Amino acid sequence: MPRTTGIRVSGFGGQGVIMMGHIIGKGAAIFDGRHATMTQSFGPEARGSACSSQIIVSDDRILYPYLRQADILVAMSQEAYGKFLPGLKPKGILLIDEDLVRMKERPKDGVKVFAVPATRFAEELGRRIVLNIVMTGFFAAVTGAVKPDSMREAVKTSVPKGTENLNLQAFEKGFEYGREQVEGHAAAKRQ
Amino acid sequence: MKADPKGVLTGAHYIDGNYAIAEGALAAGCRFFGGYPITPSTEIAERFVQRAPHVGGLFIQMEDEMGSMNAVLGASWGGVKSMTCTSGPGFSLMMENFGLGLMLETPCVLVNVQRGGPSTGLPTLPGQGDMMQARWGSHGDYEVIALAPDSPQEGFDLTIHAFNLSERYRMPVLMMTDECVGHMTEKVVIPSAEGIEVEPRRFTKKPPSEFLPYEVDESLVPYAPIPGEGYRFHVSGLTHDEQGYPVINAEAQDKLVRRLVDKVKKNAADICKYEEKDIDGADVVVLSYGITSRVVQPAVEMAKKKGIKIGQIRLIVVWPFPEERIRELAGSVKGIVVPEINLGQMVLEVERCAAGRCATILVAHAGGGVHDPETIFQAIKEAAK
Numbered sequence: 001m002p003r004t005t006g007i008r009v010s011g012f013g014g015q016g017v018i019m020m021g022h023i024i025g026k027g028a029a030i031f032d033g034r035h036a037t038m039t040q041s042f043g044p045e046a047r048g049s050a051c052s053s054q055i056i057v058s059d060d061r062i063l064y065p066y067l068r069q070a071d072i073l074v075a076m077s078q079e080a081y082g083k084f085l086p087g088l089k090p091k092g093i094l095l096i097d098e099d100l101v102r103m104k105e106r107p108k109d110g111v112k113v114f115a116v117p118a119t120r121f122a123e124e125l126g127r128r129i130v131l132n133i134v135m136t137g138f139f140a141a142v143t144g145a146v147k148p149d150s151m152r153e154a155v156k157t158s159v160p161k162g163t164e165n166l167n168l169q170a171f172e173k174g175f176e177y178g179r180e181q182v183e184g185h186a187a188a189k190r191q
Numbered sequence: 192m193k194a195d196p197k198g199v200l201t202g203a204h205y206i207d208g209n210y211a212i213a214e215g216a217l218a219a220g221c222r223f224f225g226g227y228p229i230t231p232s233t234e235i236a237e238r239f240v241q242r243a244p245h246v247g248g249l250f251i252q253m254e255d256e257m258g259s260m261n262a263v264l265g266a267s268w269g270g271v272k273s274m275t276c277t278s279g280p281g282f283s284l285m286m287e288n289f290g291l292g293l294m295l296e297t298p299c300v301l302v303n304v305q306r307g308g309p310s311t312g313l314p315t316l317p318g319q320g321d322m323m324q325a326r327w328g329s330h331g332d333y334e335v336i337a338l339a340p341d342s343p344q345e346g347f348d349l350t351i352h353a354f355n356l357s358e359r360y361r362m363p364v365l366m367m368t369d370e371c372v373g374h375m376t377e378k379v380v381i382p383s384a385e386g387i388e389v390e391p392r393r394f395t396k397k398p399p400s401e402f403l404p405y406e407v408d409e410s411l412v413p414y415a416p417i418p419g420e421g422y423r424f425h426v427s428g429l430t431h432d433e434q435g436y437p438v439i440n441a442e443a444q445d446k447l448v449r450r451l452v453d454k455v456k457k458n459a460a461d462i463c464k465y466e467e468k469d470i471d472g473a474d475v476v477v478l479s480y481g482i483t484s485r486v487v488q489p490a491v492e493m494a495k496k497k498g499i500k501i502g503q504i505r506l507i508v509v510w511p512f513p514e515e516r517i518r519e520l521a522g523s524v525k526g527i528v529v530p531e532i533n534l535g536q537m538v539l540e541v542e543r544c545a546a547g548r549c550a551t552i553l554v555a556h557a558g559g560g561v562h563d564p565e566t567i568f569q570a571i572k573e574a575a576k
Contacts, residue, residue, distance in 0.1 A: 022205065022376060025205060025376055025377075026205035029203075029205055029377065029378040030203050030204075030205050030378060035377075035378070036205075036377070036378070037375060037376070037377050038375070038376040038377075039371070039374070039375050039376075040374060062377075063485050063488035064485055064486065064488045064489050064564070065371075065375060065485055066486075066561065154205075
């Protein structure tokens with residue numbers, strides 16, 4: 001990973017966008033021992049419509065805490081996808097919930113796309129609410145921005161007491177799916 | 192003395208500025224919070240409420256901000272370190288009783304998480320438009336102490352410092368933070384209780400029969416009665432004498448109000464706190480505080496790349512203003528650039544101290560966001576000409 005990575009997690013209010021950003025930042029800052037700053041779009045517009053959290057992860061102290069162009073974009077709604085895709089760097093990484101985001105065409109500029117049915121997986125686990133944690137596991141597998149074990153610790157220590165197992169299951173579900181995709185990408189490259 | 196371990200959540204935490212302020216208060220020994228919720232400050236109260244039962248603290252949601260501020264003053268006179276938090280409109284409502292706290296010499300901390308104003312303005316978006324209200328918002332003559340953290344870690348550290356200053360000088364102290372720092376999440380390291388120095392109440396050493404509530408020595412700061420130990424005291428917002436009783440004449444006014452001002456002015460060197468970078472040989476200095484001190488960093492880098500000799504000064508304590516230092520700087524640089532999320536407030540102090548000896552350039556932002564670093568860079572270029 002480069003010294004500094006800019007990450008935007010986006011979706012609609014209620015999906016756990018801020019929690020996912022919090023877990024990424026906590027994994028990096030507390031358990032990876034790096035630096036991580038999370039800021040969030042905060043306002044009445046965040047209820048039910050596009051909302052986002054921005055995380056900067058760095059080896060150095062972060063002076064300017066705002067994201068101008070993201071290296072990684074997580075989009076969990078169509079509106080968020082439309083709103084934030086222009087802010088993704090060329091050759092950036094795009095993660096989407098494939099049931100909630102329809103891409104009319106593949107993004108240009110060498111953007112790598114990884115898709116996961118996070119909400120469907122969460123429903124299969126019996127609690128739709130953990131979709132953000134499925135996405136968090138997927139994120140850990142495909143981006144490598146934060147060490148997977150650090151992310152697991154961050155999940156465990158951030159979710160409500162008594163829900164740790166369910167959330168860790170959700171994490172592993174997304175993580176496994178992500179690992180398969182990364183291996184698929186690598187295999188495709190080798191061919 | 193060392194902090195009470197009960198209130199100290201030792202460890203590394205990933206929390207936002209507002210939570211960090213609440214933790215700082217608890218670590219400092221604050222055990223009373225009189226609150227009235229308002230965005231974007233409410234998380235401070237929420238965190239305090241969650242933690243108070245575990246540390247023997249008490250939270251009361253009052254009927255409004257005037258009641259909140261008064262409850263805080265009352266709790267402090269009861270011997271308990273106390274605080275409140277608010278934003279824009281609530282800060283306006285607290286101003287009268289903030290002045291009462293100054294007049295009664297009541298230690299406490301008032302946090303303003305600034306949002307865009309005037310009036311209800313921008314409830315969820317940042318501003319730094321209350322800086323002059325912090326200084327002059329209550330009526331009459333007085334001095335204030337106000338601090339401005341630039342990160343959650345400093346939210347924690349400076350809240351402890353604010354409580355310490357409030358005890359040392361027996362006055363309400365302001366934490367002038369902003370929505371950005373309040374809602375920004377970063378690592379906050381809370382040391383062990385032995386690593387935290389807290390100032391106890393300046394209780395009198397005299398017996399009840401000899402105690403006068405507003406008698407002072409060379410420190411100019413009165414000593415507090417010990418609650419419940421038979422000390423009699425009378426406190427009044429009216430101009431008062433050493434006994435605390437109203438004396439309505441010009442002599443008593445002169446004596447009291449000059450002392451209230453002098454106890455801060457004469458100790459400005461102890462209170463003022465700022466951080467400097469690359470000042471020696473600088474042609475241009477950027478002066479900033481709060482979130483803006485982080486927003487200026489890309490602009491400073493741009494200026495360095497252009498070969499501009501640029502230095503920085505960051506105010507950690509904004510009031511009292513470091514007058515002497517700014518006077519010195521004004522004599523040695525071409526210009527001081529002042530970005531703030533208002534249309535020109537602290538820049539007035541810079542101008543006053545510079546007194547025309549160097550250019551002072553305001554980079555204004557009306558609120559609702561932070562500066563585009565490019566606009567700050569343009570101002571730096573202008574100042575370097």
